[in-house]
Structure formats: structure tokens, C-alpha cells
Amino acid sequence: MAQKTTVARPYADAAFQLAQAAGALAGWGEGLAMAAAVVEDSRVAAVLGHPRVDDDRKAGLILDVCGDALDTRQRNFVRLLVERNRIGVLPEISRQYDRLRAEYEKTLDAELISAHPIDDAARDRLAEALSQRLARTVSLQTQVDESLIGGAVIRAGDLVIDGSVRGRLNRLTSALSR
Structure with a gap:
């Protein structure tokens, strides 16, 4: 590779x-x-x-x-x-x-994976917030993954924001096992 x-x-x-x-x-x-x-x-x-x-x-x-x-x-x-x-x-x-x-065009494709469907207004607000944070025009695609239990995961290039319940439980399990 x-x-x-x-x-x-x-x-x-x-x-x-x-x-x-x-x-x-x-x-x-x-x-x-x-x-x-x-x-x-x-x-x-x-x-x-x-x-x-x-x-x-x-x-x-x-x-x-x-x-x-x-x-x-x-x-x-x-x-x-x-x-x-x-x-x-x-x-x-x-x-x-x-x-x-x-x-060059200062664009970025991002993915929002949530436990439940996200309405268009919330998706647009999130895309705007990401655009401001990353100083790029963000195109946000959504996907539902019920295994997340709750919350959402955002992947934008190298940036991953894991706000899912499953992610929090994994971090808690990892912290307790140390």
C-alpha cells in the first residue's frame, strides 16, 4: 500500500x-x-x-x-x-x-453515523459548525447504525468525534481495566 x-x-x-x-x-x-x-x-x-x-x-x-x-x-x-x-x-x-x-477547493466530505435518524435541520446545523471549525465547506452524509445505542460518530477526513454511547462505554471499560 x-x-x-x-x-x-x-x-x-x-x-x-x-x-x-x-x-x-x-x-x-x-x-x-x-x-x-x-x-x-x-x-x-x-x-x-x-x-x-x-x-x-x-x-x-x-x-x-x-x-x-x-x-x-x-x-x-x-x-x-x-x-x-x-x-x-x-x-x-x-x-x-x-x-x-x-x-485546493477547501472542501471536505464528512460522515455522520447516528443511532437514530437525524432531521435535515440538525444535519445542516452540524455541517455548518463543522465548516466553521475546519475552515472548509463540509458536505455531510448521514447514516444510521443502531448498534451505537445512542449519540453519534462524526468522521471528517482524519478527524473522528465519537460521541456515541457505545464509544463512551468502550472508553469506560478501557479505563476500568487499567
Whole structure:
């Protein structure tokens, strides 16, 4: 995993710089995500890993499946990854690109997991409070997990706020066992 991250970083940086220069951050994000999904497909992965399939056919397969979703520079980017035998790290490149884009646009996807459904007004207040605390525009997705017993858990990037009853019980158990 660490090796894929290291290998993917310069490619993600290059893709981000190309997208930024072209004013097409969203388009590049969508294109990379689509191409990454194609590469992750088990049938495509089998062809990409086959030693008798040449680079042109490998790139052609990915580009054919993606169709018109990729512009000329994105298509060239895919070809470059195939030529340099880096196409397998395309999913990681896409993830790193998304992080760079989110950092640049000062956005953050957060998740609110609660024991009970949260109404829209409370969700919006929480998203606003997180936006102010993190100095980013926060997009908050909600999910219900009844095993939490009560309370909620918020995950926003590296930040985790565990205000669930289950989390409090786990912390209490840990403290008592010391």
C-alpha cells in the first residue's frame, strides 16, 4: 500500500496540475475515477496483467471502455501510465487527485453515523459548525447504525468525534481495566 501511494503521488500531482491549468478539475476527477473503475474490473485487470498483450492494446481497452468520458489529455495520461507500467496504481492516483482537489477547493466530505435518524435541520446545523471549525465547506452524509445505542460518530477526513454511547462505554471499560 505504501509503495502504491509513493508511486502514485507524482502522477496525481501531474494530473492535478494539468487539470488546474485547463480549468477542468471536476472533469479530470470524473475521468480518473472512471478509468480507475475500469482498471479495477477483474476482467480488465486480467488483460492488463497478461504478458502477451502489448501496451497499445491495453491502453486501447481502457480507452474504449471509457469512451468519450476522457478528453485528449486524459487519454494521453492513461497511455503514459500503461507505457510506464503504472496503470495498476490508477485507482490510487484517482484517490490522491481527489484529495488534492478537495484541499485546493477547501472542501471536505464528512460522515455522520447516528443511532437514530437525524432531521435535515440538525444535519445542516452540524455541517455548518463543522465548516466553521475546519475552515472548509463540509458536505455531510448521514447514516444510521443502531448498534451505537445512542449519540453519534462524526468522521471528517482524519478527524473522528465519537460521541456515541457505545464509544463512551468502550472508553469506560478501557479505563476500568487499567
